[in-house]
Amino acid sequence: MPETAAAQEQSRRIADHSWVGELLLRLLGAVLQITATWAVVRALTPDEAGVYFRGFVIALGLSALLRGKYEIYMAQHIIGRCAPTGTCNGVLLMQLARRMLLRSSLLCAVLLVVTADLDIQAPQLQAVLQTYLPFVLALPFVSLYTFLGEALRAANRTIGVVVAAYAVNVSMLLAVALAPPHASLALYSWAFLLGSVVSAMVAAAVAWRTFPAPRNEASRPVSRGVLQEVDSREFIGLARGILLWGPLGILSVWAPPIHMAQYAVAARTALIVDFFLPALNLTGCRETLLPTKPVRAPPRLLVRQLVAALGYSSALVVPLLLLAPATLALYGKPYDSQWVVILYALLLGVQWANGVGRPAVRHAVVEWDARRIAVTLGSGAVAVVLICALGVAAYGALAAAAASLIGALIVNGRAIVTALSERHTGESQSGSPSPDRRI
Numbered sequence: 001m002p003e004t005a006a007a008q009e010q011s012r013r014i015a016d017h018s019w020v021g022e023l024l025l026r027l028l029g030a031v032l033q034i035t036a037t038w039a040v041v042r043a044l045t046p047d048e049a050g051v052y053f054r055g056f057v058i059a060l061g062l063s064a065l066l067r068g069k070y071e072i073y074m075a076q077h078i079i080g081r082c083a084p085t086g087t088c089n090g091v092l093l094m095q096l097a098r099r100m101l102l103r104s105s106l107l108c109a110v111l112l113v114v115t116a117d118l119d120i121q122a123p124q125l126q127a128v129l130q131t132y133l134p135f136v137l138a139l140p141f142v143s144l145y146t147f148l149g150e151a152l153r154a155a156n157r158t159i160g161v162v163v164a165a166y167a168v169n170v171s172m173l174l175a176v177a178l179a180p181p182h183a184s185l186a187l188y189s190w191a192f193l194l195g196s197v198v199s200a201m202v203a204a205a206v207a208w209r210t211f212p213a214p215r216n217e218a219s220r221p222v223s224r225g226v227l228q229e230v231d232s233r234e235f236i237g238l239a240r241g242i243l244l245w246g247p248l249g250i251l252s253v254w255a256p257p258i259h260m261a262q263y264a265v266a267a268r269t270a271l272i273v274d275f276f277l278p279a280l281n282l283t284g285c286r287e288t289l290l291p292t293k294p295v296r297a298p299p300r301l302l303v304r305q306l307v308a309a310l311g312y313s314s315a316l317v318v319p320l321l322l323l324a325p326a327t328l329a330l331y332g333k334p335y336d337s338q339w340v341v342i343l344y345a346l347l348l349g350v351q352w353a354n355g356v357g358r359p360a361v362r363h364a365v366v367e368w369d370a371r372r373i374a375v376t377l378g379s380g381a382v383a384v385v386l387i388c389a390l391g392v393a394a395y396g397a398l399a400a401a402a403a404s405l406i407g408a409l410i411v412n413g414r415a416i417v418t419a420l421s422e423r424h425t426g427e428s429q430s431g432s433p434s435p436d437r438r439i
Contacts (some may be wrong), residue, residue: 003424007087021274024161029162029169030272034330036169037178037268041261041331042189051128052185052256053264055135055192057252061245063143066104068237070096071147072365073230075154077244080366087226090213091152095222096230097144104143111136127184131203134189138196143197145203152203152210154365158278160206164199171195232370234416239377243407246381247388247400255396258334263397265335266344269327270320273351275314302419305359313355317348346401350408360419 029437074096078089089097114127149161175191228388252260320327324344328336364373384407391399 025159026162026275029165030275032166032169032173033268033271033275036172037265038331039173041265041335042186043179044185046184046258046261046334048257049264050260051131052188052255053260054252055132055189057245057248058132058266059135059138059192059196060146061241061249062107062139063104063146064241064245065238066107066137066139067100067143067147069230069233069240070100070237071150072233072237073226073242074151076365076368078151078154079362080368083136084183087223088211088213088217089151090156090208090211091208091217091220092226093148093211093224094213095220097147097225098140098272099227099230100143100147101140104140108136108139111125111139126412131185131189134186134193138193141193141196141200145200148200148203148207152207153278154362155163155210156278157206157210160203160210162275163206164203167198168192169203171198204390209427234276236374237416238327239374239381242381243377243384243411244404247343247403247407250392251397251400254392255400256402258394262335262340262343265328265331266340266347266401267396270344270347270351271321273316273348273355274336277313277351277355302359304364306356306416306419307357310356316355319351320348321345329420343397346398349405350401353405353408357408357415359411360415363419364415368421376411376414380407383410385406 027074040052044052074093077092112133115133118125118129145164149164152158152160171191171194172188175188179187248263251263324341325336328340328344336338384403388400388403391402395402
């Protein structure tokens with residue numbers, strides 16, 4: 001008992017001591033994010049910026065579809081504190097990362113073949129292909145650092161995600177600073193590839209430190225049972241990827257480039273919520289950092305986490321909403337118009353909904369119900385695609401932002417309702433779990 005109390009006290013001291021340093025790192029990440037966005041949109045015309053940010057959709061959107069089932073299984077393994085195969089988190093993370101890298105590399109090779117064929121058959125597309133070639137090459141690296149970032153997020157080590165994003169933003173700033181006058185978009189695209197490579201290396205180092213793995217087990221192949229469990233989450237992973245990137249994919253294909261640029265500016269600025277909110281939430285829920293945290297959160301802890309998430313999300317998003325006109329004015333025209341302010345407000349709403357629902361989503365991962373989760377994510381993905389497809393012609397980027405907000409409300413609202421209903425059911429049954437529930 002004295003050893004346990006001492007270990008808990010030491011964990012609290014470490015968490016409290018590191019919070020100031022983490023806050024400074026997050027502040028630096030937010031500054032780099034906004035500065036890089038500002039530099040790019042000031043260096044490029046709105047149409048050029050729209051074409052450039054379409055490359056982000058290629059790299060990040062495709063990586064979300066590729067890594068979905070792997071990161072969902074890994075998050076369940078980390079959050080649920082379950083190890084049915086007896087494999088530690090570090091070894092399992094490396095095994096799944098290799099599989100995911102193989103998958104993304106094969107898709108990258110296919111896209112390169114298609115690109116080479118188009119370069120020969122349609123010479124008029126040569127400039128476009130040169131712009132998007134680095135984004136295709138960056139696909140394996142983007143997939144790796146985003147996959148590792150989601151694993152760190154599941155372990156409440158979100159600062160690793162922020163630090164890994166430094167390289168991409170720094171590379172964008174260097175491209176703007178070093179580019180000669182009238183430089184082609186390909187230069188900025190190659191800068192993104194360089195930043196993605198460095199981000200993957202940083203994320204791998206942070207993940208290795210967070211999830212240490214014995215060297216003699218690191219090269220062990222993943223078991224067939226784990227692969228079957230991962231493959232059973234294929235539909236859920238695809239639905240989640242479509243939910244997150246479906247509206248942006250439709251926008252990048254059907255809307256004018258200027259709408260893509262305005263959406264990218266609003267979205268990248270709204271991401272500062274994702275930088276700061278996890279740190280604020282953890283200051284109110286320090287028990288999530290303790291090694292003695294139970295697999296199933298007690299009902300009172302779950303409600304307290306939901307209330308804290310609501311308070312911290314609102315406290316962060318409301319001031320940003322009030323400062324929206326002044327914030328967007330930093331980017332100049334055409335990024336400071338009234339409808340871009342509305343676009344920015346909708347995307348802040350997406351961040352708010354994700355912040356409020358995060359404890360409930362983690363609860364859903366622990367109390368895993370594949371059918372219910374598949375229905376929720378599948379219905380959300382269909383809703384956002386239909387809303388965006390029907391509204392993009394008339395409303396452009398606003399349709400994509402509204403669809404993303406509705407999708408976030410569907411998923412997080414459903415997660416909160418389910419968590420609270422299970423809480424009442426658990427109380428009525430004296431807290432005994434359902435025998436057919438899988439963890």
